[in-house]
Amino acid sequence: MAIQKTSESVYMGMCLEMGTPQQVASRRDIRDIAEMLMYSEMLNRRFTVMLSGSDREGFRLSGSDLDYMRWPNNHRVIWDFSQVQFYNTQEHALILCDSSDSPPGFTLLWLPLEGASTTVMSACVRMNGMLYISSSKYREVTCSIFFSDSTPHGPCSSGSHGGVECDHALCFISDFWPPSASSWIDRCQSWPPPHVVNDIIRNGCHFVAIGHKLGNHTDNEWRISFSQAEYKLVYSMNHTQFLTYGLLKLFLKEIINKRLRDGDKLLCSYHMKTAVFWAIQQNALPYWHPKNILVAFWVCFKLLLKWVYEGNCPNFFIPENNMFLNNIYGEAQRTLFTQLYTLYEKGISLLLHSPSINSYIINVLCNPRLTICTVEHTLISEVELDTDIFNEISINDSIGSVDLRICRNYLHAVEESIGLPLTQYHNVMLRKLTATVLQRTAFMLHNLYTNTGSNKQLYIVDKMACHMLKIAARFGCVSDMLYIAMYYYKTFRYRDALSVIDITKVKLAQPYLMYGSHVDRERYTEAVGGQSLSTKMRQAVAQDIKLPNEIFHINELMPEQQSSTQNSWPLLYIPPLVLLYMLEFLCSRHVDTLRAQSALDDLQALVHHDQGELIHVHLRDISWEILGICQQITGNLQAALYSYQQSLGQDPFNEIQTATRQRIQDLHL
Template sequence: MAGRCDEAIDSLTFYNYLCEKIGSEEVVKIRRETFLIHDIGQSDNFISSGSKAEGLNLSGSDTDVMIVDSDMQAYESETDVVIDFKVTPFIMNTDDTQPCFTQLYAPIDIQNYTLEASESLLNMSQQNHLGYLLSNEKYKLFKMSNFGAANNSKIHGPCISDGDDEYDCAYCLKCDTWISQAKPWVSRPRTEWPSPELISKIISCGVLFVPVGNKGSTNENFEWRISFSVAEKYLIFSFSHTQLLCYAMLKILLKEIIEKHEDLKGLLCSYFLKTLLFWISEETDPYVWRPEKLIPCFKACLQRLLYCTRYSILSHYFIPDNNLFFLRFDTYKKEKLTTILMNLYRQGISCFEFSDTLHDYQIQPFEINELFIRDNNIFLQQLMPTFCILRKLSYFRRVARFWRLMHDFLHHSRTSLSSGLFAIQFSFASRIVPEVTQYPKNSGNKYHYVRYKHDLSYLMIGLHSDAVSGLLMLASFFYVKKNYLSSLTVIAYTLNKCTAKNIYPGLLNDSKLDSIKQHVIKLVKKEKLHTILKSLTMYSFRLKHNSSIVPKELQQDVQNGDTVFHPLPYSHFLNFLCHYLPST
């Protein structure tokens, strides 16, 4: 009995420690809501995925995005096709593919289905007896050409990655129905997880197809992997915090301990760990996943991973016929990995002594404040990076998302937290409106007055997106309109707000975070989350060609695309223009 009591105490202590290092339940909730709000502001076809969207922000994780191709629609059979003359239908063919993979072909009589069948479709396809077989390689190359050569993009598996390896984007096709291969998952025996309501929600989302084939297949370039990313996201969201922390511990174990062995890098991946958690969660009582059971839960996960490695078997969660570990390991690597996992299992949580993230753990009490935000370490180190990532990602797709954000703000913002997060995104989106609005080619004072008021109103809303960049856009607008006094007033106010306490995403590091902790402690005692985010952050901003806020002195610089400016040097440059050029 004493042993069980000690284990429960150690589990609770380690649970509280992980909440500080990885994120409390409230922090995870905010991360997820932030990504969801960002997705809503983009489009129905934009899906944030991967660990960050799931609520984790671990070292080394990139940002994953899935974009559903709105010009193509996948179906399981030709009888399911819904005729839409603007969308090209593609039919699944699994006759010669392994489980979890399919070929996609457009019918030979494609012109009967769509008016959009084009030369680009033919260039991405190879004709056979079924129709036009879609090549995953040519599809990615076509999308990468639209992605932009300026990004130094490259193909990475099913994804297109930016040159800095900060995010992966997977363009994909969607089937709105739940496919036959995965139907046994719906009704197979299980304990209590996932619930019938969650299963119903998942199957209503259909499945995705990502452009990558089964490695080694003779038709690899014409195969597409069936993806359940949306379903997996819902499943992760249904995890208790203890389950999520176990998942995070396994990821840290893989990246910071196992993969320190160079010859084992890439042998396992986060997707395998996620699949492992799904199987264990389905087979166990949800009551088991409690904070006081954290250590035995983690060891049970590690024990299952050891078993799967030893016997080279890890079934795909939705389509078990696909063994993810089939021919995965050679004899040497299997024996080495098995030995390492056995040693880690014997050590328990002491194994994290050798990890970069959790090496400073000691058996001592950790208390999580009732209001998570009062812990400046959690706020700075766990939440700020998420908002910095998303702000950079927002430039990835500059779509007209203003009215969509307005609609969702009014209909879905039910809590003060979501209202605040929506407000930040809404303010940021409003700054784009003057740049994308197409004005009629009219003349006259009345027309110019209407345009002036229109642009000014949206720029005023945009002031609330961060501490200074919205102000600089407004100052630039006044300068272009030759309202130099107003521009100088805004510039002066902006420069007063540019302090050492601002966080600039490009310089976000531990030393910077440490230097402003006391300032944050004062803020959290009296301000709401979105107010703190606005007052702390200082983002660069982009000027678009033909925008109403580009000074004529810079029009040559932004003529061939968007140009990024840091607020501080731009403030001084604009200040110079206002003082000297009007008199020349």
């Protein structure tokens, strides 16, 4: 009974640490629908980018890297020549696998036909008179695509932005399941369910640019990657299985690898995931339930211990691929086994060494009569869940670089998706993305026809743009009203812009407004509690304004957008109130100088005194910059200099430092 209560307490603790079923489901659905639209076949993009790793699986762990995979859509890997028939070789460059001389799970990639891109050709080597794509050369050629100062990390290019570490793996895709993984299909009798198996097989696999350290062609081989299959497997877990995986990740980070340098860490999160996969498929536990999460953890830990003892960690898809072969052998293997066996001898009390989980064990040990409720939705409030959901929506509210054709096709893709079986999380993300597409389209139309169109064309385009922005405001959140104000300012309708600003200012001042994690929970619940997510977003949520650097929305911010672009950053992120006061100041200068000064005073008070509630810490760079721009316009050059210097001293999230330094030079003080 004690172990059952402890398990239940740990389960609830893990829900708080890793997410309740609703939180995890919302994270997955929001990302899935965003990616589905971003890379719809209708858009005909050159590349597809897929979030993988822990974030894609539904975890939100502090300090965790973001893992992305990117592959060209006009290249396909095939396993034998019979598969050529499925492709138009004018549209796809075909790459043939040659696994004859590679360890299990690895392959050489041969180019038997012409048509590969210049980038791919520059990474080729000749072996036995044939062209092969070298994984090491491909990493070299593509390493600076995402970060100018990237560092190699396995098959990835690593870099950071806004304090978040990102790994980008450039890879290739095959639409076909690897023959070497055919035994996996036969093993799937009890788990995963048939529809998941079919979905995984139908989506094939990827190839990442890293060879086997002990192979014959280390610099040229590619590893077969099952990242897409893996996140689908994690999706198919029940919540106890998911949290067991999370518990193993904490065990690895806070106990096994504690105080170890990166180069000394032999076990990784992938080994933990593999242990959970095998434990589920081999029915090592008849029931995965909150009452036995500690038993589940122990089963996986023992499996891991066995693998270390034997020096063999079988890949879940290709068991012949021993994932310990590279680094867990000899003295390192013996040392690791001793460490793990010492922990094993402690029994389940070893988890007391995990700061994230020990309190949930101690609570039961100190109070054996404690009653544990395992109803997950009682753990967090509606407001906490909504905060999580709207933050996820804000993170995923991006449509990349687009033109009018892509915007049109994007809206067609949205229309097509309406007939799909969508969850509430899919629906609200769709609405926000639709608003973003409409906003982008409106400004592109205006920019396209301003200098080329006739008066009649300009009139029609203007009506269309205004209509789109008003629809976007109904689909999006409260702060999306500011796009209408920006458009009116751009088209010299200052009084119309101020009318929209007045309405928006009232909405942004509502005591129940949610902005990031800042919200008055009681008032939010009173105002919109129990209503649909779409209603909540439209009436009670504000988010940062994102200005794509390929479109100039406000002429006064052109240098900042150009600077951001030069530093390979696609968007300016601006806090909604900062933008509101800037627009109020800029518009009022033409119609009401007293109001302009009042708006500048409000902006100055906000930027100088906000404690992270209305201006996120990482957006202080652009907030000080905007204050400086407004002060410079009024002729207060000393105040502008101070603001620009403050901007330079902040986290360079928006990559506007080049513009800031130029503005300081232009002051001529």
